[in-house]
Amino acid sequence: MGRRFLICLILVAVTLVTYGQVIEFEFVDYDDNERIAANRAVHDGLTWQAVRWAWTYTDAYWQPLTMISLILDCQLYGYSNPAGHHLTNLIFHVLNVLLLFCLMVRMTGRDVPSAIVAALFSLHPLHVESVAWVSARTDVLSTAFGLMSLLAYVCYVRRMKFVWFAAAWLMMALGLLAKPLLVTLPLLMLLLDYWPLGRCQDLSHPVSGSFKWLGRYRGRCPVGIALLIEKIPFLVLSLVMGVTTIVVELHGEAMISTYRVTLVDRLANAIAGYAWYICKTVWPTGLSVLYPHPNLPGGVPWTSFQLLGAGVLLVGLTVLSLLYRRHSYLVIAWLWYLVALLPMIGLVQAGKQAVADRYAYVPQIGLFIMIVWAGADLIRRWSINRFITSLVVFMVLMGCMVVSWQQIGTWKNSQTLFRHAISIHPNNSVILNNLGNVVAGQDREEALQLYRRALSVDPVSAKLHTSYGNALLGFGKVDEAIYHYREALHRDEKLQEAHYNLGTALSQRGEVQTAIQHLREAVRLGPNHALSHYNLGALLAATGDLSEAASFLKRAMQLDPDWVPPMTALAWLYAVYPAPELHNPIAALELAVRAAEISSYQDAGVLDALAAAYASASDFKKAVATARDALRVARAAGNENLVRSITEKVGLYRQQKPHVPVDLTP
Numbered sequence: 001m002g003r004r005f006l007i008c009l010i011l012v013a014v015t016l017v018t019y020g021q022v023i024e025f026e027f028v029d030y031d032d033n034e035r036i037a038a039n040r041a042v043h044d045g046l047t048w049q050a051v052r053w054a055w056t057y058t059d060a061y062w063q064p065l066t067m068i069s070l071i072l073d074c075q076l077y078g079y080s081n082p083a084g085h086h087l088t089n090l091i092f093h094v095l096n097v098l099l100l101f102c103l104m105v106r107m108t109g110r111d112v113p114s115a116i117v118a119a120l121f122s123l124h125p126l127h128v129e130s131v132a133w134v135s136a137r138t139d140v141l142s143t144a145f146g147l148m149s150l151l152a153y154v155c156y157v158r159r160m161k162f163v164w165f166a167a168a169w170l171m172m173a174l175g176l177l178a179k180p181l182l183v184t185l186p187l188l189m190l191l192l193d194y195w196p197l198g199r200c201q202d203l204s205h206p207v208s209g210s211f212k213w214l215g216r217y218r219g220r221c222p223v224g225i226a227l228l229i230e231k232i233p234f235l236v237l238s239l240v241m242g243v244t245t246i247v248v249e250l251h252g253e254a255m256i257s258t259y260r261v262t263l264v265d266r267l268a269n270a271i272a273g274y275a276w277y278i279c280k281t282v283w284p285t286g287l288s289v290l291y292p293h294p295n296l297p298g299g300v301p302w303t304s305f306q307l308l309g310a311g312v313l314l315v316g317l318t319v320l321s322l323l324y325r326r327h328s329y330l331v332i333a334w335l336w337y338l339v340a341l342l343p344m345i346g347l348v349q350a351g352k353q354a355v356a357d358r359y360a361y362v363p364q365i366g367l368f369i370m371i372v373w374a375g376a377d378l379i380r381r382w383s384i385n386r387f388i389t390s391l392v393v394f395m396v397l398m399g400c401m402v403v404s405w406q407q408i409g410t411w412k413n414s415q416t417l418f419r420h421a422i423s424i425h426p427n428n429s430v431i432l433n434n435l436g437n438v439v440a441g442q443d444r445e446e447a448l449q450l451y452r453r454a455l456s457v458d459p460v461s462a463k464l465h466t467s468y469g470n471a472l473l474g475f476g477k478v479d480e481a482i483y484h485y486r487e488a489l490h491r492d493e494k495l496q497e498a499h500y501n502l503g504t505a506l507s508q509r510g511e512v513q514t515a516i517q518h519l520r521e522a523v524r525l526g527p528n529h530a531l532s533h534y535n536l537g538a539l540l541a542a543t544g545d546l547s548e549a550a551s552f553l554k555r556a557m558q559l560d561p562d563w564v565p566p567m568t569a570l571a572w573l574y575a576v577y578p579a580p581e582l583h584n585p586i587a588a589l590e591l592a593v594r595a596a597e598i599s600s601y602q603d604a605g606v607l608d609a610l611a612a613a614y615a616s617a618s619d620f621k622k623a624v625a626t627a628r629d630a631l632r633v634a635r636a637a638g639n640e641n642l643v644r645s646i647t648e649k650v651g652l653y654r655q656q657k658p659h660v661p662v663d664l665t666p
Contacts, residue, residue: 004105007115008098015094015122018401021408022086022132029414029438030289031135035059036070036079040530040560045075058248065177066138085134092140093131097122099147100365106154107196113372116393120368123400125284125407126277127364129357132411133289138179139361145175146182146362153189157197169233176237180245181343182362186234191335193227195328200224249350261349265295270345272302273355275310277341278317281360281367284400287407288424289417290431293346293354297458298429321370329373336366352430414438429458433467440471447471462492466501473505481505496525500532507539515539523552530559534566541569546577567595568609575609575616576660585617604634608646615649615658623653 027037036042041053054067069088077084097118104114121127130139149171156164175182193199200223261269272294280287292299302310321330341363346354379389410420418435421428436450451468458464469484485502488495503518519536526532537552550573556566574588592610599606607630614623627650634642649659 026413027082043079117368125404126360128407130361142175142179176241180241183238186231195332272310288421298427333366333369429454462488466498530556571609575613588613612659620656
């Protein structure tokens with residue numbers, strides 16, 4: 001067995017042992033549900049419709065390849081099986097560990113330092129978020145293509161064949177489609193040209209064979225300029241994706257304005273952020289899913305001492321790498337860290353985070369190279385005992401493994417994740433709100449307290465007012481809920497959820513016309529929100545506008561084909577409404593039968609609609625039999641009002657008369 005193959009086996013083993021527990025984890029209510037569990041677009045797996053959706057869907061970024069990978073997971077494992085989705089993330093992380101090892105060996109020819117860099121990449125606690133969080137598929141997937149691009153680029157440099165250059169370009173393009181933050185890859189290639197590839201040793205050297213495909217740049221040309229020209233195809237990719245990302249963030253209103261976070265504040269956070277990642281690399285404790293930005297609600301401003309210390313650290317490391325520039329790896333690895341982290345450092349602020357663990361996934365490679373290669377040089381210079389060296393490396397890796405194991409455990413489910421985050425940052429309004437949403441179905445009182453805490457931190461948040469209104473509505477406090485929904489819309493008139501919930505609350509208070517207005521706005525802002533279409537259709541039916549009601553109920557069914565309520569409501573309309581444009585006994589029967597099958601013939605309301613559909617089709621024998629089944633289920637459920645209603649209808653069916661009245665109030 002070859003030495004390198006054995007190293008690969010060990011890397012795979014330690015990665016699987018550390019991260020294997022994620023297979024038992026749930027989706028977390030932090031993008032996972034929105035992207036997968038509650039996203040109808042991916043539920044059917046790999047279809048042309050799903051692929052088209054992936055290419056048009058935008059969140060904070062345009063990332064169609066990541067969305068397609070989630071669709072493939074649904075095809076393989078199902079949308080409700082988190083184990084499979086976690087497994088895919090883990091597989092990509094293992095692949096990245098192996099790719100990094102192969103890349104380092106291919107570039108440097110040094111097995112042991114390359115293995116240690118790969119092991120640190122595998123086990124460092126800052127990388128837990130990228131692996132244990134299904135929605136961080138962007139990180140592991142884009143990094144896989146990024147590392148493959150660099151490997152192809154190294155092959156191009158070694159073999160001077162254009163096919164490898166094209167492969168590197170293609171892999172970078174795929175990586176950008178997975179996550180646009182890979183835009184710095186051409187600059188990383190330039191750094192690798194200097195070390196360890198050694199292509200910049202003589203800037204006056206004639207252009208070598210590797211540049212001849214540039215045609216008119218043959219002959220004498222500074223190698224540095226030729227290397228830059230060589231990267232133009234990659235730089236074009238970066239430019240296109242960079243512009244696309246900014247447009248998407250502006251369109252999606254994910255970008256934070258300079259009014260809320262000034263340029264000075266962004267620069268201060270960038271300086272502190274660079275130092276923060278270095279400190280967490282050395283001492284990875286207090287890790288969390290969200291670190292509130294110091295200039296946004298819930299954040300703690302950086303102190304002058306922290307900013308001064310960060311500046312001294314960054315300047316010191318820069319000076320150190322320049323003083324020892326004969327050790328080329330110091331300068332290049334340091335620049336790798338600075339350049340790779342630049343898109344995520346917050347100069348263009350998107351989101352409410354100051355820093356994020358997942359942002360270190362690629363940049364941290366530079367720090368690992370600095371540490372490992374400098375350590376190897378010191379060991380060689382000072383002739384440190386090999387046993388002591390091995391023991392130190394083993395202790396460091398074991399420490400990373402233990403801390404990562406503990407950090408991975410916080411991602412077990414939404415509650416463990418959010419409660420851990422609040423223990424780190426008690427005034428994190430976003431996480432307080434998320435935890436409130438998670439516990440609302442189990443402990444509404446705790447949810448109410450969490451929303452109050454969140455509102456005390458960020459009283460102008462439209463989403464928090466909406467969440468608080470939802471909790472109040474759950475307690476039957478309709479008037480208070482309406483107040484907070486209106487407050488939410490005062491802060492953000494485009495918040496679809498607030499319009500929908502306000503419409504629902506107003507309908508409960510009897511203000512039907514105003515409720516319809518807000519539900520119409522909810523449909524406009526959220527054209528794919530099935531609940532808005534259903535409730536609007538039901539309210540319109542209650543006011544007698546049955547034709548328009550039918551159109552909204554149909555749309556609700558299109559958005560969620562297996563959802564029983566709109567199916568049942570539409571069956572009622574087709575069955576009992578006599579106007580020619582709506583009355584359709586055959587369609588009513590088809591819908592009612594399907595609704596009954598989905599509900600396993602155990603929903604009294606659905607069976608009631610099925611009986612009405614049979615009566616509409618003049619099959620009164622089946623109508624009576626089905627109505628009796630509905631009576632049985634309704635009695636078992638203790639629903640006396642429905643029992644009385646069905647009993648009256650049974651009498652009509654026995655007289656061979658269909659049921660005429662309709663009540664679709666939600």
